[in-house]
Amino acid sequence: MKLAAMVFSATAQGILPDSEIYSSIINHGLDSYTEIVVIAEKTSGSIVELGADDELEKIIEVLDIEKETYINWGKRNREKVIFNSVLKLTIPYVLLPEKTRELIFDQLDVKTAWLEFSDTYNGARNLLRFSQIGYNHKITNALVYVEHLCGVECSSGRFIALKLIDNRWVVKGSNLIWVAY
Numbered sequence: 001m002k003l004a005a006m007v008f009s010a011t012a013q014g015i016l017p018d019s020e021i022y023s024s025i026i027n028h029g030l031d032s033y034t035e036i037v038v039i040a041e042k043t044s045g046s047i048v049e050l051g052a053d054d055e056l057e058k059i060i061e062v063l064d065i066e067k068e069t070y071i072n073w074g075k076r077n078r079e080k081v082i083f084n085s086v087l088k089l090t091i092p093y094v095l096l097p098e099k100t101r102e103l104i105f106d107q108l109d110v111k112t113a114w115l116e117f118s119d120t121y122n123g124a125r126n127l128l129r130f131s132q133i134g135y136n137h138k139i140t141n142a143l144v145y146v147e148h149l150c151g152v153e154c155s156s157g158r159f160i161a162l163k164l165i166d167n168r169w170v171v172k173g174s175n176l177i178w179v180a181y
Contacts, residue, residue: 017169018133019085021142021162024169026089026128029148037093038121040101040129044145045080062175063161065143066136073134073143083130096127110152126150140164145177155180 026037060070087093104120105113118124131145142162149155156179163172 016133016135016139017142017164019087021133021144021169022085022130023087023089024162025130025144025146025160025171026087026093028171030090034091034125036122036124037089037091038096038117038124038127039083039093040127040147041083041095041097042080042129043077043083044129044131044147046074046077059159059175059177063143063159063173065141065161069134069136069141069143069161071134072136073131073145076132076134077145081132094121096121101127114151142169151180153180 030037060067083095100120104117107113117127127149129147129149134143135141140163142164144160144162145157146160147155147157157177158174159177160174161172162169164170
């Protein structure tokens with residue numbers, strides 16, 4: 001069975017561990033000051049938004065992931081979709097609807113937008129946006145693109161590689177793609 005067919009079959013049966021992986025990433029990155037996690041309702045979408053293919057090939061090497069994991073990631077991220085994972089976090093989280101995101105952030109003054117965001121979401125300091133997760137055929141390795149948005153001068157985007165170890169998804173590395181400064 002081809003990888004695409006296997007992943008489609010696994011997705012149809014609801015056995016892909018997306019929720020576990022997103023939860024692992026968020027819990028891994030929490031600091032003691034975070035009181036709530038705000039996640040964009042729509043995923044990040046295609047790799048065209050992220051950079052040239054030759055740069056992404058370097059990511060495969062740097063993160064030491066299987067090429068099939070990256071290929072699956074690319075196929076699953078051809079479109080933006082609604083984030084629908086149920087997360088197990090150590091603090092509360094909320095999804096930021098696309099319409100609300102547009103209302104808050106589609107204004108000229110970025111500082112005002114971030115203040116409005118923080119007021120709307122109980123002091124939240126940042127917004128996370130995830131890609132869909134790419135897997136190898138054994139569903140033992142995963143690749144996710146994560147945007148950490150916190151203002152004009154502190155946002156970033158990175159790929160995160162995970163590995164299934166003792167039935168737990170563990171972050172094994174990340175690669176910074178861009179940073180705002």
